Amino acid sequence: MGRYDHRAHASSFGVLLIALSLPSRMNTTLVVAALLVGVATGVVFAGLRVPLPAPPSLPGVVGIIGIYIGYRVVEATGLGFDLLGWLGLG
Known part of the structure; x- marks a missing residue:
């Protein structure tokens, strides 16, 4: 039985894996900050009873x-x- 070559298997999904990889400059702090700002924005929009500027x-x-x-x-x-x-x- 031959050795499994993960590179051969990954090549079929290589484009998708590259496309979904996070940019090297992205860090957890920025992601958490974006989530918090998004939650705060959602609270403000719901509190003011205006429609979301995104799909609900x-x-x-x-x-x-x-x-x-x-x-x-x-x-x-x-x-x-x-x-x-x-x-x-x-």
Whole structure:
């Protein structure tokens, strides 16, 4: 029986793994601070009885996570099209 080569297995998911890896400059303090600010913002919006500036349901939140994952996949693969450059705006 041959030795398991994790690199061969990971190559099929390599793009996704690279896309989902956290940037090296990200740390726990920033994540916790962002969560606290988000909770405080939610409390303020609910207290003032105004609608959230984000999807108020789990499918909406999952959609936002999907947008982030898709963005990271394109960044990791180098695929993409410079629309602003093509339009002469960038």
